[in-house]
Amino acid sequence: MFVSTYESAIDAKGRVSIPAPFRAELGGSSRIFLWQALDGSGCLEGGGEALMAMYRATLTRLAPQSDVRKVLVNRIIAGSADLKMDETGRIKLPEDLCKAAELEGRIKFAGNMDSFQIWNPDKHAAYNASMEAAAASPDVMAAFGRAYSEVLHQQGAGHYNGPKLVEGGES
C-alpha cells in the first residue's frame, strides 16, 4: 500500500526520484504509469503494473461501448504516460503532464492506497487545509465509525459485533 507523503525535486534534466518506500511497493517492476487525476484536483495519479492490471480487469467488466468505459479508457489508458525507472529509481516526467499539474522545482508524492499522487507543493498544502477543515465535520467521523464497525463485524474480529452504534457511542 502506498502510504505517507514524501517531497522530491525535479532536476535540471527533468528527472524525479521516486521515494524508496514507493519503489518497494512496485514489487521490483520498474514500470510506472502516470495520468491526470480524474477528480479535477489538478494532481497526477500513478501506479505500477499491478494497479494497471486491476484497472484493465475493471474496465473490461464495463460494457464495451458504454460512456463510462470510453471515458475511463480515454483518461486512464490513453491518457497515461508509460514510464520506466532508471537504475537509481528516477523517472522523467513528460512535459505535458508537468504542465497540466503545474509541476516545477519541488514536488510532493502522496500515498493513496493502491496508487500515489504527485502534487505541486502549494496546491497540496491548499488541498490539505481543505481536508483538515472537512475532517472537523462530525459527519465524517460518524461515517468512518460506521464503516469501521462494519469491517470489524465482517472479520469477526471479536470486537464490536453489532450492526449499529448505540446513541452516545460516538463522539
Added chain:
Amino acid sequence: MFVSTYESAIDAKGRVSIPAPFRAELGGSSRIFLWQALDGSGCLEGGGEALMAMYRATLTRLAPQSDVRKVLVNRIIAGSADLKMDETGRIKLPEDLCKAAELEGRIKFAGNMDSFQIWNPDKHAAYNASMEAAAASPDVMAAFGRAYSEVLHQQGAGHYNGPKLVEGGES
C-alpha cells in the same frame, strides 16, 4: 488491545522507545504508522500493520470520490508516517508530526484500544481533566450502560449470568 498509559522521552536524535507492552501488541511486526488524530485534540495516533489493514478495508468500503473517503485517505493514508522500529524498539518521530503535536522532551503513550496515542504531557493532563469532568455527566454512564447491555444480549449471554449483584455489594 493497547491499554494503559506510559511515559517516555525523546532523545537527542528524535528517537523514542515504544513501551514494551505496546510493542507486544504489534504482533512481532516492526512497522508503525503515525498520524495526527482526526478529532482535533492535537495528539498523534498510531498503530501497526493490523490496524492499517483494517483502515484500508474500511476506506475501500467508502465511495471512491466521496468527501468522507478523500478526507480520511488524506489524513490517515497520505498523512501518516510509515516508520520502522529498530532492534531495541525505538522509532524516529518525524519533525513535522512532533511540531504539530508539540512534542518535545518527555511524551505520553496512551492506549486507545485498537490504536494508541502520543501526547504532549501537559496537553494530556488537560485532556484528562476535561474527561474527568465529563465523566460526571449522568448521560455518559447511561449511554455506556445501554451499549453494554446490548453487547451482552448480542453475545448470547442474555444478561448478567454471574453471582447475583447485591446493591452496594462491590467495594
Added chain:
DNA sequence: TAGCTGCCCATGATATTCCAAATTTACACA
C-alpha cells in the same frame, strides 16, 4: 551537429543498524 535519452558512477546527507552501558523491573530466597 545539436539535442535528447538512457546508463553509469560519485558524493553528501540522511537514516538505519549495531554495540554497550545504565536503569528499571521481576523473581527467588532468606
Added chain:
DNA sequence: TGTGTAAATTTGGAATATCATGGGCAGCTA
C-alpha cells in the same frame, strides 16, 4: 518483608548502509 540476583528494558553513541541528487559519457534521433 526485605534483599540479592537475574532478566528485561531503556538509554547513549558510533559504525554502517541507504537514498536523493548531481554530473559525465555514449548512442540515438532529428
